[in-house]
Amino acid sequence: MRELVYTAFVSLDGVVDSPGGGPGEEHRSGGWVFKDIEFSPEAFALKGEELQETSALMFGRRSYEVFAPVWRESEDHAAYKELPKYVVSATLPDGALVDGWGDTTILRSTADVAALKQGDGGAVFIHGSAQLARRLSDADLIDRYHLLVFPVLLGAGKSLFSRADRDKQSLRLRASEAYPNGIVKMVYDVTR
Secondary structure, eight states, rough: OOOOEEEEETTTTSSOOOOOOOEEEEOOTTTTTTTSSSOOGGHHHHHHHHHHHHHEEEEEEHHHHHHHHHHHHHHGGGTTTOEEEEEESSSGGGGSSSSSSEEEEEOOSHHHHHHHSSSSSSEEEEEEEEEHHHHOOOOOOOOOOOOOOOOOSOOOOOOOOOOOOOOOOOEEEEEEEOOOOSSSEEEEOOOO
């Protein structure tokens, strides 16, 4: 069985909207990951650690449409280029997939994601895609959360978790670390 891992930059009040402030990121505080916070390479080491474990990437439609053309050309994301990718969308046409960014499969439903998890292979990391992550969390399909929590309160925007009325879900802390710039790394396994 494959693991689904959601990785995110998140504000202290749970907002994951527009952390980088690039194209397609329309939050009024877009780019909050880099604004007014001293850069600390140690805080971002989690991203390199994740890459060692990533066997595939997963995106919702909007995140795919924003990330694919940029990450395909980015030296910072070169290691992702040949990884298999999954886009979860009921509406994305097959012809809309970005050429030259590795093998990409469209999954049309949450049931398709559940079936993927049942297959062989390593961890699938979900980047961005807040709406998808909430939907998969509500369907009990997320296995782990990799969070870099930033010392900002954004007040509004796409949130990490849905407000759906559901049973309690327990998490087990796998790793944590606080950095001098106020960022806190938290890695949680979902317990079942």
